[in-house]
Every structure is written in structure tokens, then in C-alpha cells.
Amino acid sequence: MKDFKEIKIQNLVKYYGNRKVVDNFNLTIKNGEFITLLGPSGCGKTTILNSIAGLIPIDGGSIYIDDECIDDGKRFIPPEKRNFGMVFQNYALFPHLTVFENVAFGLRIRKFPPSEIRERVINALRMVHLEEHIDKYPRQLSGGEQQRTALARCIVTEPRLMLLDEPLSNLDALLRIEMRYELKAIHEKLGITTIYVTHDQQEALALSDRIVVLNKGKIQQIGTPEEIYSYPRNLFVAHFLGFRNIWNVDVIHVKDGEIEFKLGDFILNAVLNEKYKEHIHNSIRDKKKLYISIRPEDIKIGEGPINSLEMRVEVMEYLGQVRQLWGYINGNLRIEISTFEKIILNPGDKIKIYIPPERILVFPEEDVQ
Ligand SMILES: Nc1ncnc2c1ncn2[C@@H]1O[C@H](COP(=O)(O)OP(=O)(O)OP(=O)(O)O)[C@@H](O)[C@H]1O
Ligand SMILES: [Mg+2]
Structure with a gap:
């Protein structure tokens, strides 16, 4: 998946009321990289993902994919034109659609032929081990299964950037480790550039090429898992x-x-x-x-x-x-x-x-x- 070289986020600022919840966020993501935003509750992780997705207006800074500006407050490419995939913190499945239809949704919008839709959906469900739940509705699934459905819905369209907001948070400890491994395998197989959000240090260390540690909307340190673990830059x-x-x-x-x-x-x-x-x-x-x-x-x-x-x-x-x-x-x-x-x-x-x-x-x- 080589349709861009890098995504450049420069001086991103976001206010809620007069509170600055994202404070000059700078990050350049290389194609294929797995980046994790790590930080405590309320530090601005979801806000940063939503800004990158184009779901909320930004108050300062810019986001570029190579030379193409997708948001700088004036120029703005709407979310549906960015070809990004997102797994929301609350997974946001369609309650009236089956697992199959939930996962197929993005492909139907893009007018894929039915046979390809079927093949892709089944493939994606296989990757997250949900084949046998294909005809169920979200209310018939456990929290973990809903979360995996959301993940399948994200990977099925092979987006150029995946934004994953705590996608494993509702799994029990064992399944969490298993899915962590599956996520890594999926990333290695599909090579989709990924921004992953978690407050779990183990998850961040296990999955990431680079980790961005955040506190109160500010970057504290960016580095490889090894750098962050062995050479933390400050006490936070x-x-x-x-x-x-x-x-x-x-x-x-x-x-x-x-x-x-x-x-x-x-x-x-x-x-x-x-x-x-x-x-x-x-x-x-x-x-x-x-x-x-x-x-x-x-x-x-x-x-x-x-x-x-x-x-x-x-x-x-x-x-x-x-x-x-x-x-x-x-x-x-x-x-x-x-x-x-x-x-x-x-x-x-x-x-x-x-x-x-x-x-x-x-x-x-x-x-x-
Ligand atoms: N729509 C909103 N209106 C007002 N304040 C908001 C809104 N959304 C988020 N905030 C505030 O912005 C700050 C950052 O929120 P955000 O959801 O980005 O945190 P987070 O790092 O994702 O936290 P968590 O780990 O709990 O999901 C929080 O203090 C939150 O209360
Ligand atoms: Mg959040």
C-alpha cells in the first residue's frame, strides 16, 4: 500500500471552550508505520484521532498527506474522501445490521460487486475469528465480539490509514493478548499505516514501531518502545x-x-x-x-x-x-x-x-x- 510517503501533522491545536486539549501536536508518520498514542484518560488521544479523521474541526495547525493538504482550518477534505478507517472507542456498530452487513457497509458504499464483497467480508471476519457470528446482530454479541466486528469493518476496505481507538479495551485479559498478537499479524500482512490509541503500556510496547507519550494534550516523548522504556525523558x-x-x-x-x-x-x-x-x-x-x-x-x-x-x-x-x-x-x-x-x-x-x-x-x- 504505497499511495503516499508520509502523513505530516504540524502544530495541531484543539480547544474545547477555552481549554486547550491538544497543544501543538507534531508528528510525521511514515507509510506502513504502526504508531501508538499512549497516555492517561483525558490526555487528548481520541481528540487527536478525531482531528486526523476529519470528524471535528481543528483550531490550529495542519495535516498533510505528502503534498496534499487535508486540513489546515481553511482547506478541508471531508472524512469520507480521506479513505481512512476508524475503530471508535465505543465501536459504533449499526444495530439493525448483521455482522456481515456491518462489515460489508463500506464496500457497498464504494459499489464493490457482490461476489467481491462476500469474499472480502469473510476474509476480514476470519482474520478476527468471527466467521461463526456472521449472521448475528450486534446485540447478540459480547463486547469483545462487537469490538472485533468493528475491527473487521475497518480492515475490510484496506484504508490507507487506520485509526484505532482502544480497540482491545473490552476484551478479557487473555483475549486481549491474543488479539494483540492478531493485530500485529494483520498489520504485518496488510501493511496498513496505523495510529493506535491505548493507555496500556504493555500493548504500546508490544505493537508499536514508535510510541507517542501524551499528557494533558502535550507530547512528552516520541520514540521506539526500547527508547521510551529505557530512556524516559521525564518523570511523567x-x-x-x-x-x-x-x-x-x-x-x-x-x-x-x-x-x-x-x-x-x-x-x-x-x-x-x-x-x-x-x-x-x-x-x-x-x-x-x-x-x-x-x-x-x-x-x-x-x-x-x-x-x-x-x-x-x-x-x-x-x-x-x-x-x-x-x-x-x-x-x-x-x-x-x-x-x-x-x-x-x-x-x-x-x-x-x-x-x-x-x-x-x-x-x-x-x-x-
Ligand atoms: N465534545 C467535547 N466537549 C468538551 N470537552 C471535551 C469534548 N470531548 C472531549 N473533551 C475533553 O477533552 C479532553 C480530552 O478528551 P479525549 O476524549 O481526547 O481524551 P482521551 O485521551 O481519549 O481519554 P480516554 O482515555 O478516557 O478515552 C478531556 O478532558 C475531555 O473531557
Ligand atoms: Mg479516548
């Missing part, structure tokens, strides 16, 4: 990708890629990650406050070679494969750990823990929101 992204244990620290000294600091009564070392080293050096020189953050699973139990602490356990949760521990270090700093160690602990127990220096993320105060 880090927190969204599983970092916890956020503490203010006092720098003792910093030298090239290493930093020594005080956390309460403890002296700890961290390795600065190459990407943000200079930024952190500058912030320390400017006497900015410094914070660290560590993933619960990166804190180890036992006597470590470096960065040893003592933790007082308050709560232990048994989660099958892992155990989740909450408690305190240094008297009053809350700490959260998750561990594969098969230990049994009681409230009040004191244990030794340590933090590998390369697992500590360091943030200057301006990157902490």
Missing part, C-alpha cells in the same frame, strides 16, 4: 512506563557518567545514562534540585556490592509469580519493590536491599511534573 514518561520510588536527593559529587548523592542517611551511586548526561550536569551546575526514580523490580533483596539500604516492611502482596513489598527506608521514605524471591515477610521485618547503580534514573526538577 518514567512513571507511566513503570518507574516508582521517586525521591529527592542531594548531590555529593558528579564526575562524567557517575554521580554520588545522599538519600536521607544513605550514600548512593548512580550511572548517568549517556543520552541525558549533559542535561543533568548542566542542571547540577545550575543548582537545580535532583530526583531519582527506580522501578520496583530493579531493587534487589540481599546484601549488595554497592548501594545497600535497609528496608522496614509494611505490607507484602503475593501475586503468584512475584511478590510486591511496600515499606520504608531511612525512617520515612516510602519504597516499593517487586521480587521473584520466594520469601515470606511480616510487617515490621527489616531486610537488606540494594539498587544496581545503572538502574537509577536521575531527573532535574524541571523534568519532574
Whole structure:
């Protein structure tokens, strides 16, 4: 599907009343790319998809497909002429049409011959494992089946861009993982450029070529799953990708890629990650406050070679494969750990823990929101 090279969204702005819900959104999507918008409820994901689809008027910026302007507030190509497919957050199936007719709808409008319609619809339903529900009405389907019908309706016309708004949100945990895999397979097979919306970090990591992390209508970071996971640019992204244990620290000294600091009564070392080293050096020189953050699973139990602490356990949760521990270090700093160690602990127990220096993320105060 090579009818364009890229879709360019520049300085997209959207207001509701006097609230700016999309704030200068910039993104260039290459043909065939799978892009995920990741962010908490209300951060503007659906609004961005609706703007790209042409379903709501934009208040600033422009959207281009190669050299063709599809929206800049003045020029406007209506949604039905864009050849985009969309799966809405509430799937919006036609209640009076069967699964077959729901999926066939876009093809009938485009006046495909009946035999081709049948073949395409059956193919699409097969891809989402719904062949046996072909004659049912939406009210006779579970939420997950309705969601898959909406997905089939989207892929059947082979749109040049697919906009998927939390298309797996109504599936149970197992089916969700299975459909995630199916979606990836469908994307690999059909190669349709896709913008996918979710607030689930696992889904974003598993599916995407690139992830756009959003908060309050603003882009926080754009990167590959690996970049976003390993090098979150600020504390918001880090927190969204599983970092916890956020503490203010006092720098003792910093030298090239290493930093020594005080956390309460403890002296700890961290390795600065190459990407943000200079930024952190500058912030320390400017006497900015410094914070660290560590993933619960990166804190180890036992006597470590470096960065040893003592933790007082308050709560232990048994989660099958892992155990989740909450408690305190240094008297009053809350700490959260998750561990594969098969230990049994009681409230009040004191244990030794340590933090590998390369697992500590360091943030200057301006990157902490
Ligand atoms: N039609 C509307 N009128 C007024 N405010 C709106 C309208 N649609 C959305 N909003 C507001 O704009 C903000 C962004 O909404 P949006 O639906 O884009 O969020 P979202 O990221 O898709 O959230 P969710 O994950 O819950 O679906 C929200 O604060 C929402 O209340
Ligand atoms: Mg939404």
C-alpha cells in the first residue's frame, strides 16, 4: 500500500471552550508505520484521532498527506474522501445490521460487486475469528465480539490509514493478548499505516514501531518502545512506563557518567545514562534540585556490592509469580519493590536491599511534573 510517503501533522491545536486539549501536536508518520498514542484518560488521544479523521474541526495547525493538504482550518477534505478507517472507542456498530452487513457497509458504499464483497467480508471476519457470528446482530454479541466486528469493518476496505481507538479495551485479559498478537499479524500482512490509541503500556510496547507519550494534550516523548522504556525523558514518561520510588536527593559529587548523592542517611551511586548526561550536569551546575526514580523490580533483596539500604516492611502482596513489598527506608521514605524471591515477610521485618547503580534514573526538577 504505497499511495503516499508520509502523513505530516504540524502544530495541531484543539480547544474545547477555552481549554486547550491538544497543544501543538507534531508528528510525521511514515507509510506502513504502526504508531501508538499512549497516555492517561483525558490526555487528548481520541481528540487527536478525531482531528486526523476529519470528524471535528481543528483550531490550529495542519495535516498533510505528502503534498496534499487535508486540513489546515481553511482547506478541508471531508472524512469520507480521506479513505481512512476508524475503530471508535465505543465501536459504533449499526444495530439493525448483521455482522456481515456491518462489515460489508463500506464496500457497498464504494459499489464493490457482490461476489467481491462476500469474499472480502469473510476474509476480514476470519482474520478476527468471527466467521461463526456472521449472521448475528450486534446485540447478540459480547463486547469483545462487537469490538472485533468493528475491527473487521475497518480492515475490510484496506484504508490507507487506520485509526484505532482502544480497540482491545473490552476484551478479557487473555483475549486481549491474543488479539494483540492478531493485530500485529494483520498489520504485518496488510501493511496498513496505523495510529493506535491505548493507555496500556504493555500493548504500546508490544505493537508499536514508535510510541507517542501524551499528557494533558502535550507530547512528552516520541520514540521506539526500547527508547521510551529505557530512556524516559521525564518523570511523567518514567512513571507511566513503570518507574516508582521517586525521591529527592542531594548531590555529593558528579564526575562524567557517575554521580554520588545522599538519600536521607544513605550514600548512593548512580550511572548517568549517556543520552541525558549533559542535561543533568548542566542542571547540577545550575543548582537545580535532583530526583531519582527506580522501578520496583530493579531493587534487589540481599546484601549488595554497592548501594545497600535497609528496608522496614509494611505490607507484602503475593501475586503468584512475584511478590510486591511496600515499606520504608531511612525512617520515612516510602519504597516499593517487586521480587521473584520466594520469601515470606511480616510487617515490621527489616531486610537488606540494594539498587544496581545503572538502574537509577536521575531527573532535574524541571523534568519532574
Ligand atoms: N465534545 C467535547 N466537549 C468538551 N470537552 C471535551 C469534548 N470531548 C472531549 N473533551 C475533553 O477533552 C479532553 C480530552 O478528551 P479525549 O476524549 O481526547 O481524551 P482521551 O485521551 O481519549 O481519554 P480516554 O482515555 O478516557 O478515552 C478531556 O478532558 C475531555 O473531557
Ligand atoms: Mg479516548
